[in-house]
């Protein structure tokens with residue numbers, strides 16, 4: 001397994017639309033393992049392949065306290081319903097930034113598992129929010145896109161400054 005480098009906003013590669021996985025093979029399974037390892041190491045509660053510059057429709061999530069409830073979705077297809085809820089979101093690609101975003105409270109996901117079998121999964125609350133956030137990454141969308149342009153440009157400047165400092169010799 002390997003810890004992969006996570007792209008950070010405003011890296012334009014985060015805007016790439018991910019392509020469907022055609023076959024769930026060993027390469028895909030290795031990528032899943034690497035995504036989990038990278039997410040747990042960060043640490044974070046969700047990661048999309050897009051964030052490690054692999055533009056395939058794969059997301060991993062674990063919102064549990066004990067980090068023992070991993071969920072992997074390949075080619076996820078979302079049906080969104082329920083009332084709207086507002087929750088504080090963060091993102092490993094937008095480090096140190098937490099902002100309130102409104103999303104649906106309920107999702108039904110159709111996806112493939114690591115054996116290539118199709119399954120359905122229902123989620124509410126925090127897990128539903130997290131699934132929507134990760135699926136947005138596959139469309140090249142980030143949670144900062146839901147904020148005002150003023151807030152977004154402030155975040156952009158803050159991260160660009162941090163990247164300049166990190167790049168210093």
Ligand code: NI
Nearest residue numbers: 090091092093
């Ligand atoms: Ni994210």
